Amino acid sequence: MRVLMVLAGVLPVLAGCGTSEEAADANAAAANYRPPSVTSRLDYGGQIERRFHRLDKNIDDKLSEDELPERMRRVLMRGDTNGDGSLSSDEWGALMLARFDRQDLNKDGSVTTEERVAARQSRRDARSGDQAAR
Ligand SMILES: [Ca+2]
Numbered sequence: 155m156r157v158l159m160v161l162a163g164v165l166p167v168l169a170g171c172g173t174s175e176e177a178a179d180a181n182a183a184a185a186n187y188r189p190p191s192v193t194s195r196l197d198y199g200g201q202i203e204r205r206f207h208r209l210d211k212n213i214d215d216k217l218s219e220d221e222l223p224e225r226m227r228r229v230l231m232r233g234d235t236n237g238d239g240s241l242s243s244d245e246w247g248a249l250m251l252a253r254f255d256r257q258d259l260n261k262d263g264s265v266t267t268e269e270r271v272a273a274r275q276s277r278r279d280a281r282s283g284d285q286a287a288r
């Protein structure tokens with residue numbers, strides 16, 4: 155895990171070694187386009203942790219309801235398994251890994267861009283199904 159974090163710190167520096175023109179092109183492209191990617195479960199673990207700490211504004215190692223993105227609150231608070239009204243790092247990790255495993259359609263331990271897109275589409279389908287049923 156430590157190695158991954160070090161790498162994550164070094165890569166943007168390496169990427170910055172091109173000319174500024176290249177960098178500007180890359181930024182413009184990055185704004186509109188996400189290259190196909192494969193995320194392994196291990197990488198994802200690091201992302202989950204970083205996201206937890208980013209959201210934990212008062213740094214008490216818990217995500218209270220008001221620290222969660224508003225539209226995700228209801229869903230996320232289902233992960234509050236000990237019912238203390240906030241998500242611990244373990245509760246958050248379990249939720250996010252469950253999400254990863256749902257996206258990992260062929261269960262090979264990594265999520266490709268196609269799988270992520272498919273998962274998003276099936277959520278969208280589920281939502282419009284809900285609306286149609288009303
Ligand atoms: Ca907190």
Ligand SMILES: [Ca+2]
Binds near residue numbers: 241
């Ligand atoms: Ca909790």
